Amino acid sequence: MEESRWLVRERKKVSDGTLRRDADQTDTLLQATNVTMRFGGVTAVSGLDLALPKGRIAGIIGPNGAGKTTAFNILSGFYTPQEGSVVFNGVDIRGRSPADICRMGMARTFQNIRLSPQMTVLENIMVGCHVRRRCPWWMAPLGLPAFYREEEEIREKGRKLAQRVHLADNIAEQAGSLPYGAQRRLEIARALATAPELLLLDEPAAGMNPQESLDLMHFIGHIRDEFGLTILLIEHDMKVVMGVCQYIWVMEYGALIAQGDPDTVRSNPDVIRAYLGEEASLEKGL
Amino acid sequence: MRPDRNTFLTIATMLLFGLLLSQAETFLGDYQIYIVKLIFINAILALSLNLIYGFTGMFSLGHAGFIAIGAYVSALCILSPEQKEMMWILEPIIWPFSELFTPFWISVLAGGAVAALCAIVIAVPVLRLGDDYLGIATLGFAEIIRVVIVNATPVTNGSLGIKGIPSHATLLSCYGWTLFTLVVLARLVFSNFGNVLRCIRDNEIAARVMGINVFGYKVLSFCLGAFFAGVGGALLGTHLSTIDPKMFNFLLTFNVLMFVVAGGLGSLTGSLLGAGIITILLEWLRAIEEPMDLGIIELPGIPGMRMVVFSLVLLAIILYRREGIMGTRELTWKSLGGLFGRGKK
Numbered sequence: 001m002e003e004s005r006w007l008v009r010e011r012k013k014v015s016d017g018t019l020r021r022d023a024d025q026t027d028t029l030l031q032a033t034n035v036t037m038r039f040g041g042v043t044a045v046s047g048l049d050l051a052l053p054k055g056r057i058a059g060i061i062g063p064n065g066a067g068k069t070t071a072f073n074i075l076s077g078f079y080t081p082q083e084g085s086v087v088f089n090g091v092d093i094r095g096r097s098p099a100d101i102c103r104m105g106m107a108r109t110f111q112n113i114r115l116s117p118q119m120t121v122l123e124n125i126m127v128g129c130h131v132r133r134r135c136p137w138w139m140a141p142l143g144l145p146a147f148y149r150e151e152e153e154i155r156e157k158g159r160k161l162a163q164r165v166h167l168a169d170n171i172a173e174q175a176g177s178l179p180y181g182a183q184r185r186l187e188i189a190r191a192l193a194t195a196p197e198l199l200l201l202d203e204p205a206a207g208m209n210p211q212e213s214l215d216l217m218h219f220i221g222h223i224r225d226e227f228g229l230t231i232l233l234i235e236h237d238m239k240v241v242m243g244v245c246q247y248i249w250v251m252e253y254g255a256l257i258a259q260g261d262p263d264t265v266r267s268n269p270d271v272i273r274a275y276l277g278e279e280a281s282l283e284k285g286l
Numbered sequence: 287m288r289p290d291r292n293t294f295l296t297i298a299t300m301l302l303f304g305l306l307l308s309q310a311e312t313f314l315g316d317y318q319i320y321i322v323k324l325i326f327i328n329a330i331l332a333l334s335l336n337l338i339y340g341f342t343g344m345f346s347l348g349h350a351g352f353i354a355i356g357a358y359v360s361a362l363c364i365l366s367p368e369q370k371e372m373m374w375i376l377e378p379i380i381w382p383f384s385e386l387f388t389p390f391w392i393s394v395l396a397g398g399a400v401a402a403l404c405a406i407v408i409a410v411p412v413l414r415l416g417d418d419y420l421g422i423a424t425l426g427f428a429e430i431i432r433v434v435i436v437n438a439t440p441v442t443n444g445s446l447g448i449k450g451i452p453s454h455a456t457l458l459s460c461y462g463w464t465l466f467t468l469v470v471l472a473r474l475v476f477s478n479f480g481n482v483l484r485c486i487r488d489n490e491i492a493a494r495v496m497g498i499n500v501f502g503y504k505v506l507s508f509c510l511g512a513f514f515a516g517v518g519g520a521l522l523g524t525h526l527s528t529i530d531p532k533m534f535n536f537l538l539t540f541n542v543l544m545f546v547v548a549g550g551l552g553s554l555t556g557s558l559l560g561a562g563i564i565t566i567l568l569e570w571l572r573a574i575e576e577p578m579d580l581g582i583i584e585l586p587g588i589p590g591m592r593m594v595v596f597s598l599v600l601l602a603i604i605l606y607r608r609e610g611i612m613g614t615r616e617l618t619w620k621s622l623g624g625l626f627g628r629g630k631k
């Protein structure tokens with residue numbers, strides 16, 4: 001029962017039963033159906049099906065060039081796929097702008113960190129708060145009390161988030177001067193500042209040492225509970241993926257080759273072949 | 287923003303400076319007052335370009351166009367109908383411009399408003415371009431505005447320009463408009479909207495993912511910058527009392543760009559300093575255009591020598607101190623305190 005919600009193929013079988021489908025829609029936060037993205041002659045993503053229920057942590061893994069980041073760019077609105085649909089919270093987001101999608105409650109981080117290096121940690125987080133602000137820009141020059149109240153709220157929220165990602169002591173430092181791991185945490189804090197329901201993390205553990213990766217694993221679990229998030233992540237670090245994800249999709253050459261809970265994926269021969277190469281599968285006697 | 291010691295200090299300094307300027311005639315000559323007024327006007331122009339280029343990262347070379355619009359609109363507003371009838375000798379001035387007659391402050395605001403409106407028209411197609419392309423396109427638009435001014439004789443008096451604009455721009459009113467510009471921009475830039483603009487400058491993709499309407503804010507910043515360029519242009523017109531299309535060529539944009547770059551991109555106080563220092567230098571360097579007797583050799587006066595020196599100065603800034611005087615930092619009471627060795631936290 002629990003499993004079936006994850007599996008798109010199974011869902012399709014019952015799609016004529018309306019009651020069941022409605023129940024699914026309330027539970028599924030993000031659903032991609034048959035998404036295909038081609039760049040010229042190259043098919044970066046072909047026929048991708050994902051269904052992500054609320055409150056879970058799921059991962060997309062696959063070798064380099066498998067189309068994971070392209071999939072993220074489609075989900076967050078940077079690319080419009082040629083085929084298929086992406087439904088977020090019951091709304092088809094295909095063709096919407098990234099800013100719109102963020103407003104609807106999806107935030108993401110980037111594989112190559114995208115912060116404003118000259119701005120301080122706090123300022124970077126405050127930028128994330130902007131999307132939820134109510135006062136329009138012209139209230140700033142007029143200096144209306146409501147504006148300053150909101151400004152103070154944003155600052156306070158920024159401080160709290162900085163504390164949450166263990167950057168409280170670096171709040172006035174330039175983001176560019178932070179060590180790599182801290183920049184990653186800052187980017188997550190900025191994404192959290194947009195008050196998302198779904199958080200997409202693009203290789204959050206890239207460039208981290210084992211201890212940092214371990215901390216990150218716990219951190220991801222904690223913020224999920226604390227902020228009531230659903231998290232989808234791309235990761236190369238198998239320890240992180242297997243440790244934190246409840247469900248995993250495996251991509252190769254733009255297509256899904258396997259999916260399931262970590263144990264299923266771990267023992268799937270296709271995954272081992274794709275991810276670790278032929279030799280590893282031989283070693284394992286598969 | 288709760289009133290604290292620094293806010294109080296700032297307001298006190300502003301008032302004190304205003305008081306000083308109201309008495310300026312007792313200790314400054316006409317020429318010095320002329321220069322001080324020019325500094326204020328240039329500061330407004332520099333601040334407005336800094337919002338566009340320094341804070342939002344849009345490389346706009348169209349500033350002279352907006353300045354021209356501001357100057358012409360305000361001149362049309364401020365001149366009396368009789369004066370206009372006398373001055374338009376090539377072709378008679380057309381209605382409604384012939385009847386337009388407003389107080390000084392309305393004419394300045396009108397100059398700014400029309401410049402901002404033109405900026406919207408320009409922004410929508412042009413701001414989709416990035417970096418260098420934006421520079422080229424805005425440069426083209428500034429040139430278009432200039433050509434339109436030359437040829438719209440029934441409105442602008444063509445290449446003859448407009449003369450005898452009443453000199454309403456007193457020292458205090460220039461100071462007041464500079465303060466107005468500074469306060470509006472500072473409040474915007476030091477609020478979270480400033481962070482948003484800087485985020486757009488540093489990383490547009492990140493800004494889009496953070497739910498920021500990047501194009502909307504670019505248009506906003508561009509138009510606001512154009513508004514204050516128009517205000518500055520209006521003041522420049524009444525300050526010089528004569529305007530003609532030739533004034534508003536690329537060299538004007540270049541000068542404003544120099545104030546901003548020298549002062550520091552992304553620093554409001556830097557723009558004030560840049561405008562102040564370079565305006566004084568530009569005047570002071572007039573000396574080198576005159577014939578010089580160096581004892582052994584005698585140099586003839588070379589017109590344009592000033593700009594040669596200035597281009598070299600700009601080159602030196604870009605080579606050795608690209609971030610300008612202030613970089614992106616601001617001159618604050620804290621940093622001033624630190625400068626004098628008694629900074630309190």
